[in-house]
Every structure is written in structure tokens, then in C-alpha cells.
Amino acid sequence: MSQTAASGLRPGLLDRISLDWWAVLTAVGLAILVGLDLLPPVGW
Amino acid sequence: MTENIAVAAPDPSSLVRRIVELLPGLFLLALIGLGGKFIEQSIAAYGKAHHQPLPNIEYVLWAILIGLAISNTIGVPRLFRVGVATYEFWLKVGIVLLGVRFLLGDLVKVGGVTLGLVAIEIVGSLIFMTILGKAFGLKPKLISLLAVGSSICGVSAIIAAKGAIEAEDEDASYAMAAILALGALSLFVFPAVGHALGLSDHAYVLWAGLGVDNTAEATAAGALYSDTAGKFAVLAKTMRNATIGFVVLGYAIYWARQGQAGPVAHKAAFLWRKFPKFVLGFLLISMLASSHVFTGPEVASLANLSRWAFLLTFAGVGLSTDLRKIAQQGWRPFAVGAIGGAVIAALTLGLVVGADAWVGL
Numbered sequence A: 001m002s003q004t005a006a007s008g009l010r011p012g013l014l015d016r017i018s019l020d021w022w023a024v025l026t027a028v029g030l031a032i033l034v035g036l037d038l039l040p041p042v043g044w
Numbered sequence B: 001m002t003e004n005i006a007v008a009a010p011d012p013s014s015l016v017r018r019i020v021e022l023l024p025g026l027f028l029l030a031l032i033g034l035g036g037k038f039i040e041q042s043i044a045a046y047g048k049a050h051h052q053p054l055p056n057i058e059y060v061l062w063a064i065l066i067g068l069a070i071s072n073t074i075g076v077p078r079l080f081r082v083g084v085a086t087y088e089f090w091l092k093v094g095i096v097l098l099g100v101r102f103l104l105g106d107l108v109k110v111g112g113v114t115l116g117l118v119a120i121e122i123v124g125s126l127i128f129m130t131i132l133g134k135a136f137g138l139k140p141k142l143i144s145l146l147a148v149g150s151s152i153c154g155v156s157a158i159i160a161a162k163g164a165i166e167a168e169d170e171d172a173s174y175a176m177a178a179i180l181a182l183g184a185l186s187l188f189v190f191p192a193v194g195h196a197l198g199l200s201d202h203a204y205v206l207w208a209g210l211g212v213d214n215t216a217e218a219t220a221a222g223a224l225y226s227d228t229a230g231k232f233a234v235l236a237k238t239m240r241n242a243t244i245g246f247v248v249l250g251y252a253i254y255w256a257r258q259g260q261a262g263p264v265a266h267k268a269a270f271l272w273r274k275f276p277k278f279v280l281g282f283l284l285i286s287m288l289a290s291s292h293v294f295t296g297p298e299v300a301s302l303a304n305l306s307r308w309a310f311l312l313t314f315a316g317v318g319l320s321t322d323l324r325k326i327a328q329q330g331w332r333p334f335a336v337g338a339i340g341g342a343v344i345a346a347l348t349l350g351l352v353v354g355a356d357a358w359v360g361l
Helices: A019-035 B012-049 B059-071 B078-084 B087-101 B104-135 B140-151 B154-165 B169-197 B201-211 B215-225 B227-242 B244-257 B267-274 B278-290 B296-319 B323-327 B332-358
Strands: none
Touching: A019 B087, A019 B278, A019 B296, B012 B059, B012 B078, B012 B296, B059 B169, B059 B215, B059 B296, B087 B215, B087 B227, B087 B278, B087 B296, B104 B140, B104 B201, B104 B227, B104 B278, B104 B332, B140 B154, B140 B169, B140 B244, B140 B332, B154 B169, B154 B215, B154 B244, B154 B267, B169 B201, B169 B215, B169 B323, B169 B332, B201 B215, B201 B227, B201 B332, B215 B227, B215 B296, B227 B278, B244 B267, B278 B296
């Protein structure tokens, strides 16, 4: 079973890209949004 | 380590349905994580209001305990399972974003010492687990899986090695159960030992990164001790993860020579396939932060996003640990894992204390 499938996402469109790359894309996407000031400041 | 699956033509409606299916589980992860934060803050506020010095127990432990309580009593209802299973995805997103808290100069400085310790830990663990597994009469491929799981990165390494050495499903289940049980145990043992020995933040988190097998548990064990220094546990663990391809390749070649696994045709392609790609994302974000692409407040926002991703992860760790299933796997693999884990923890503790005294951490 692929990691993507193991992660709860059933085989399909999303499985063209591995879980690792999805994580990288998501994180980089968030970084771009923050860098372009398209996301409000995130608190903790 | 991921095998992509051939797929049918994209169907937007199924994509939307799958995203909707994730929502209940994601909501549960957020609820449990926030519940953990609420308990932590409530205890701190109570202690402050009543002038009582209460121990500061991080939300991490509360989130894991709530998750464990649910998964081992009523169980996680089917509706939530798909979303809960995404916790590994959030772990990786969190690690990539954590790169913003490491400047490349720091990585080179801290990474040199850490890399040396990681190399000693991996070699020592592989040798010790092999000897121990043989002494307990475990099957050879199960020994290989336990050795890989203990020395590198827990479940991911076992899954990667299973395919490469053509191990049986049952052996992989035994090895994963042992590693998961030990991971849950280490969340309680590591901070207690660290506090008892009075380890510095840096020494402790490096020890957690070297000694705890699963990435999620290593991240949690580091965060339990100190949020500021917790990132170094992730660094040490990520370095261990990065070696996965080399160790699994070694085992694949060994078992191919024994005639019990297929030959490895293209070694470079094999290494690339097994390499955890999120490490590249971590380095990219660290590189961008080092180049001052982000302003101070932006770095703070990204670091906070990393913490939110870890919050979802920790809730998922508890919800995904079914102690009853682990108990069903029998005692011998667990005994080998436990003895091996204890010895490896002692070895890595010695390494970290030695490095702290020698070069300073």
C-alpha cells in the first residue's frame, strides 16, 4: 500500500504524488502565502 | 519509499468527496490537540492563581493521552478514521516548516556533531539488534526488520525494508507492533530519565532524536521537554531518516545474495526511491530562511504553522495507537525490541553526555 493510501487518502488522483511530496508542496505553498502576506500572522 | 499507483482519469467530484471525508477526522485531531493545550494552560493558570508550583506538563502529553484513551476504550469511529490517518502527513508538513527555525550555518555547526552521533547509533543498533534477535531465536527477516526499525526510523523504515527484502506481512506486523509499543513507552520514560539526570535541553533533545525510533514520537518526546530546544530532536531524527535508503539497500543486497529477495538493478534509483523527500523540503525552507527571504514576523508565523501541524500529529499518534492490537502480537519481538531499545537508549545517552562534555552541545 502506498504511503498516500496508508495516510487515509484512497488511491486516485492524489496518489500521483507521494505523501512526502504532498507535504513539501503544502509547506512550500504555506511559505509562499506567508511570504506574499496573503496569510494573516499565525499565532501559537 | 512510496510506490505510486496507476490511476483512472481525474474525477473532480470524487476529489471533493475525498476531501469531505477527511474533515471529521481532521476536526477530531484539532479538537484533541486544542484540548491538550487547554488542559496545559488551565493547570498553569490554576497553579498561578493559587500560588502552587505545579509541574508544567506540555499539551503534547495530554493530546497523546486523550487520543490513547479514545482509541483503547471506545475506539475511533469509522467516520473519523480517514482524517485521523493523515497525522503522518501533518508530521511531515511540520518538519518541512520547521526548517525556518534552522539557519544553514546552524545546521552545519550542530549537524556535524549530530551526524557523527547518528552514524555511531545506527551501526551500534544494527549490530546489537542482530545479535539479540539471534539469541531470542527470531526469524532472520524479522531480525532484519527490527534492526532497521530500531536503528533508523521505526515504521517507515520497516515498510521500506519489507518490500526490499521481501519479508512476510506477519514479520512486518510484529516488528511494527514492537516499535510502536516502545515509541509509546519512550514518551514517558525519556522525559522522566532526562529530568532525573538533570540533562540540559540540548543534550536531552539530541538523545530523544537518537534514541526514540518513530519520528512522531521522537518529535513529541523533544517537544515534551522544551519547545525551544525540541527542534534539535527533529534534526537528529531527520538525519537518521535520511540514511534509510543506504541501510535498506544494504539489507536488500544481503538478502538477494542469500537468494531470498530479488536483485537490486539500479542502486542510485533505489536510493532515490527510498529517500524521504520531505528532508529536501526542510533544507529548502531552511535555505530560504538563511537567505533572509522571510521577515522576522513571517519566520514567526511559519514556525507557528509548524507547531500547529505538530499539534495535529500528536493527537493522531494517540488515536492511532491500539495497545490491544500490539498485545496480540506476542511477547518475543516485543522483548527483543524492549531490551534492544533500552540498550540503544543507554548507548545514545552515553554518546550525548560524552559529546556534551567533549565538544559542548
